[in-house]
Amino acid sequence: MPSERSGSTAGAGRGVFIVRNAQSGTAVIRADPAAVLADRLPDAVVHELDDGDELAGVVTAAMETDAAPAVLGVYGGDGSVSRMADLARRHGRPLLVMPGGTFNHFARSAGLTDVDTAIDALEAGTTVDVSAVEVSADGESPFLALNAVSVGAYPELIDERERRRPRLGKWLGGVVAAWHALRDAEPLVIVRDGRRARVWSVFVGVGRNDPLRVATMQREHLEEAVLDVRIHHARGSRARAVASLAFGRRTAAVLRALRLMPPRSDVERLVVGEFQITVRPEPGHPSVFVHDGELEERPGAQFALRCAAIPRAVTVFAPPRADR
Known part of the structure; x- marks a missing residue:
């Protein structure tokens, strides 16, 4: 059953590493998810993606720590979600998707209408094994796309x-x-x-x-x-x-x-x-x-x-x- 959203519990979010792309969704008015994340996943690690950051480098650094995350999460649009999906596949981790873009095509297909809905699914442990398309140009290393x-x-x-x-x-x-x-x-x-x-x-x-x-x-x-x-x-x-x-x-x-x-x-x-x-x-x-x-x-x-x-x-x- 989904959570009643009555606040955080001890250890909530432990082992979850979330990358937030603050540049996503700049064409729409969207509430800042910081308060929701702090309330419901207080023990999660949230990394704000700066202009100079590379998503792959940020995730690799997190995976190389002694406390490597058990779950990779992303707050952003379709591009950010697909790039994180590629990394989740590479590192063998489940993916927490929180819609933060303009259109959020994949998140909508998954029934993830907002950050709370995504956290409900995380807390309930309900997952789906998602198919994707592997893309390669001119024989170069392939990558995933979700839409x-x-x-x-x-x-x-x-x-x-x-x-x-x-x-x-x-x-x-x-x-x-x-x-x-x-x-x-x-x-x-x-x-x-x-x-x-x-x-x-x-x-x-x-x-x-x-x-x-x-x-x-x-x-x-x-x-x-x-x-x-x-x-x-x-x-x-x-x-x-x-x-x-x-x-x-x-x-x-x-x-x-x-x-x-x-x-x-x-x-x-x-x-x-x-x-x-x-x-x-x-x-x-x-x-x-x-x-x-x-x-x-x-x-x-x-x-x-x-x-x-x-x-x-x-x-x-x-x-x-x-x-x-």
Whole structure:
């Protein structure tokens, strides 16, 4: 049964190491979790991630102490959660996820609506073995993602937003980036199994997603070890290419009613265990991809991308299935 949240108990949080990314969720108003953590997990170690900190280094240092943590926790957005999931898998530790980002796609899929809900699951000891996607670019060391990997229009929009963010901020930078995408977006070429295609975007989601969407951001199943791939072929307008990036249910419904979403005939869907492509952006466009909101830049005019579904990749504290 979930805790009644009547305050901390002796030893609560002992053996738990939590990294808090204070830069996550800057586009939304969110209560500071410090008081909740101090009240409910007083013996946990909480590390505030500074600008100069590297998450992997912080966690490795904690694991090398005499009192290595039994649980790794993270307060942050999808990017922070995925990076910590990779480290939890590497160190063989369960993961405590506390939503602190703008969208929190993975946390919502796990039924983790707030910090208290996550702590309830920790105290109850209820967990789920979560599948993930292992991503590798140009044969380099693979890493985990929990929601989706994408090439094409979405990474270019993120790239444009991040270049404008220092001057305009995340929200206004995103608006300007979307305007530029409507004006300047170009298809890119992908090569798969020796076949070439011009596409607006490719999304590789973990687990089956809503079949009506192109942007597979919100997984429907945590345990299902499959990749739900959406290939948006370049047959329609730039407006449809940008509209297809909508991942909010209401936004997508409005755009569909306005006939701005691409027709089903333009979107190829694959449900597979592994997916490999070579990506060739148009000249003058960045060589980039995105995983769980994290932008990755690649050198050169093309790159190879491999995604593989990994069952039971990491154990996550989560409410019982009926509560999700």
